Amino acid sequence: MTFVDRTSLRARLAVRLSELYGREVPAYRTLVEVAQEVNERVLAANGSTAERFGSLERVTAERHGAVRVGTPAELSQLARIFGAVGMYPVGFYDLRDAHPQPIPVISTAFRPLDRDELAANPFRVFTSMLVPQDRRFFDADLEARLTRFLEARTLFPAELLELADRSEAGDGLGADDADRFLDLATASFALSAEPVDRAWYAELEAISGVAADIGGVTTTHINHLTPRVLDIDDLYRSMTERGIEMIDAIQGPPAWDGPEVLLRQTSFRALAEPRRFRDPDGTLTDGTLRVRFGEVEARGIALTPLGRARYDELMLKVEEAVAGDPGRPRQELAAGIWSVGMPSTERELERQGLAYFSYHLAGSGWAPPRTRTGRGGHAGSGAAPAELDRLLDDGSVILRPIVYEDFLPRSAAGIFSSNLSRDTTMDESADHAPRDATWLTERINRHIHVPEETYAAESHASLRAIEAALGLTIS
Numbered sequence: 209m210t211f212v213d214r215t216s217l218r219a220r221l222a223v224r225l226s227e228l229y230g231r232e233v234p235a236y237r238t239l240v241e242v243a244q245e246v247n248e249r250v251l252a253a254n255g256s257t258a259e260r261f262g263s264l265e266r267v268t269a270e271r272h273g274a275v276r277v278g279t280p281a282e283l284s285q286l287a288r289i290f291g292a293v294g295m296y297p298v299g300f301y302d303l304r305d306a307h308p309q310p311i312p313v314i315s316t317a318f319r320p321l322d323r324d325e326l327a328a329n330p331f332r333v334f335t336s337m338l339v340p341q342d343r344r345f346f347d348a349d350l351e352a353r354l355t356r357f358l359e360a361r362t363l364f365p366a367e368l369l370e371l372a373d374r375s376e377a378g379d380g381l382g383a384d385d386a387d388r389f390l391d392l393a394t395a396s397f398a399l400s401a402e403p404v405d406r407a408w409y410a411e412l413e414a415i416s417g418v419a420a421d422i423g424g425v426t427t428t429h430i431n432h433l434t435p436r437v438l439d440i441d442d443l444y445r446s447m448t449e450r451g452i453e454m455i456d457a458i459q460g461p462p463a464w465d466g467p468e469v470l471l472r473q474t475s476f477r478a479l480a481e482p483r484r485f486r487d488p489d490g491t492l493t494d495g496t497l498r499v500r501f502g503e504v505e506a507r508g509i510a511l512t513p514l515g516r517a518r519y520d521e522l523m524l525k526v527e528e529a530v531a532g533d534p535g536r537p538r539q540e541l542a543a544g545i546w547s548v549g550m551p552s553t554e555r556e557l558e559r560q561g562l563a564y565f566s567y568h569l570a571g572s573g574w575a576p577p578r579t580r581t582g583r584g585g586h587a588g589s590g591a592a593p594a595e596l597d598r599l600l601d602d603g604s605v606i607l608r609p610i611v612y613e614d615f616l617p618r619s620a621a622g623i624f625s626s627n628l629s630r631d632t633t634m635d636e637s638a639d640h641a642p643r644d645a646t647w648l649t650e651r652i653n654r655h656i657h658v659p660e661e662t663y664a665a666e667s668h669a670s671l672r673a674i675e676a677a678l679g680l681t682i683s
């Protein structure tokens with residue numbers, strides 16, 4: 209019997225979920241089609257530099273999903289399912305503090321860690337968990353009812369979890385088990401036909417649409433699945449031309465003349481999907497819910513903590529400028545602020561220690577080193593040392609940008625809230641339940657990796673490889 213390793217299982221799971229979501233949300237198919245057209249256009253116009261942030265093959269297959277669950281137990285089960293396909297929790301996001309719209313969840317993203325695993329298939333899932341204990345959103349009575357409701361449901365069958373554990377322990381599954389795992393996993397993320405308890409859903413929706421989507425039903429589902437494009441401005445225009453109504457803006461850095469950094473995202477508005485409802489007297493009626501949407505993203509260079517602080521500072525300046533000059537388009541204001549505040553070349557980003565790069569001897573090709581990411585130091589978090597600078601200046605060493613593989617809390621909150629029909633209801637003065645990465649680690653019993661540590665480790669490893677090849681210390 210042929211063996212299916214975790215890398216192939218991940219690629220197959222991404223395809224299966226994409227097929228499922230395409231059947232459920234036809235506008236997603238249009239999005240994927242347009243994304244592919246955009247990528248081909250960019251490649252035709254820019255040749256191989258278009259692939260500087262990832263091969264067309266990688267980018268074409270690339271998706272991120274978003275799923276939402278209710279309890280640490282459910283999140284632990286998801287961690288086992290994702291672990292079965294080589295995806296690990298990276299980053300901790302607390303969207304309860306997000307501006308302008310707080311969302312009553314904390315989140316992490318499951319994704320591959322190693323560069324060669326990312327290159328093989330970078331499937332990642334932004335995974336959020338409700339915090340019913342947060343008194344700003346839920347009073348004690350609602351928390352108790354919500355917790356009872358969540359504890360009574362089963363999102364993932366025992367057989368799926370058992371197969372998941374076997375895959376994680378043995379780095380994959382036999383062909384038949386792999387098929388079974390994929391069938392069960394895909395089915396767990398399908399939109400359920402089960403009637404929705406109208407009163408219960410409405411009670412939660414009055415607080416937050418996200419709370420209702422998570423805790424108002426007995427199942428989970430893919431909230432969205434996001435393809436990656438090489439030119440998100442082109443995609444935004446192309447979708448609008450096809451008559452698909454996009455949200456007002458592209459979240460994240462503006463379009464500008466310098467290097468693309470971090471992540472830019474946009475989405476089309478949540479669509480009304482038919483759902484059955486059960487009224488308090490037991491009658492069933494047809495209705496619709498608007499919770500699922502389509503999103504698309506463009507990825508740029510990962511920023512160091514120093515670069516990230518610069519990014520946050522510029523984004524704040526943009527907000528102030530927009531507030532001070534509401535007549536001018538945000539994009540125009542933002543591009544102006546960026547051209548002053550952000551270096552306009554990769555070399556300068558590197559020199560100032562603002563972004564992560566891997567280093568390669570000229571003539572050695574583009575192939576990135578095979579590294580295992582770990583908990584490294586912070587390459588690029590200070591100014592580049594003189595010897596390395598000299599080798600970069602004379603062209604003996606070349607830079608390759610390390611692509612940002614994670615998410616941005618402000619953009620995530622923007623994506624969440626642009627698709628909600630009303631604001632979150634909260635009592636700012638009530639106690640919030642403190643949550644951080646350590647809390648989450650203890651609950652799901654897995655290390656929550658720190659995004660910047662993974663990038664720094666990759667950067668360091670490339671420098672060590674050069675030093676070994678040259679027999680010198682350059683950094």
Ligand code: OOG
Nearest residue numbers: 274334431619620623624
């Ligand atoms: C997640 C929203 C965040 C992103 O790409 O930033 C997100 C959700 O809606 O569940 O997916």
Ligand code: NI
Nearest residue numbers: 274334434503
């Ligand atoms: Ni998303």
